[in-house]
Amino acid sequence: MGMAFPSVEQLTELITPITESHRMDVETIKVVRAGKKSVVSIGLDSDTRPSLDELEVVSQELSEVLDAAETEGRYSFGAGYTLEVSTPGVELPFTAPRHWRRNRTRLVKVTQEGTSQIWRIGALNSSETAVILVGTDKKQPVIRNLELTESHSAVVEIEFAKPPAMELELAGLNHEDALERGEEDK
Incomplete structure (x- = not known):
């Protein structure tokens, strides 16, 4: 039984402790699988709008968590994945x-x-x-x-x-x- 690619729910669960520690909300998670590679796009926001520097710090921490989950054999991200962390676009519908x-x-x-x-x-x-x-x-x-x-x-x-x-x-x-x-x- 090979390791599964994490679902959006599982990804949310993995990354929420980190985003919460930075007082950010996970607004969007999109996974695009392209052949053996995949792109994980995460949209984060906060009351003060995260700066690029803050997003960079969180991105580093998220990479470590995702890598650890793969090393521990919990999930597989394929032959290599790209993590994209940004603030969501204005087209995001209001849900909260x-x-x-x-x-x-x-x-x-x-x-x-x-x-x-x-x-x-x-x-x-x-x-x-x-x-x-x-x-x-x-x-x-x-x-x-x-x-x-x-x-x-x-x-x-x-x-x-x-x-x-x-x-x-x-x-x-x-x-x-x-x-x-x-x-x-x-």
């Missing part, structure tokens, strides 16, 4: 409160029941179950509270223009203050 928190003040495309709208991301509430979304309707600011349990998909929308000051101001308010502002504007 941290994605909203880390992209605050950026634009987001939120799709619900087949309809997409562009909003600016405001504050999460203290329990991280809802997020303030700021929009503009007929030049008036609109504040919406999105419960993260509501069915939706969300992804960063690339912005080329300078953000309107009013939207940034509202996105900068804490959750409760933003809700109050939303009530006043009704």
Whole structure:
């Protein structure tokens, strides 16, 4: 029985202790097998956005762990593998409160029941179950509270223009203050 190539779950389990020690989250793991060789791509992020130097350090530690797993005979990575460690691209869909928190003040495309709208991301509430979304309707600011349990998909929308000051101001308010502002504007 030959050693198996680790599954994404097994890889996640192997690398999580290291990424956690650096306060990073594993956002994506992709394994591309090309003949005898393979590429393991790992997307890591943190609240402060990892620098290239930090990613390099983590990459070194991850290589050691993967090599050790192979030496111990737990997994096989084929005739040689390449490890790529980077931050995930902006096309990563939001699946956790941290994605909203880390992209605050950026634009987001939120799709619900087949309809997409562009909003600016405001504050999460203290329990991280809802997020303030700021929009503009007929030049008036609109504040919406999105419960993260509501069915939706969300992804960063690339912005080329300078953000309107009013939207940034509202996105900068804490959750409760933003809700109050939303009530006043009704």
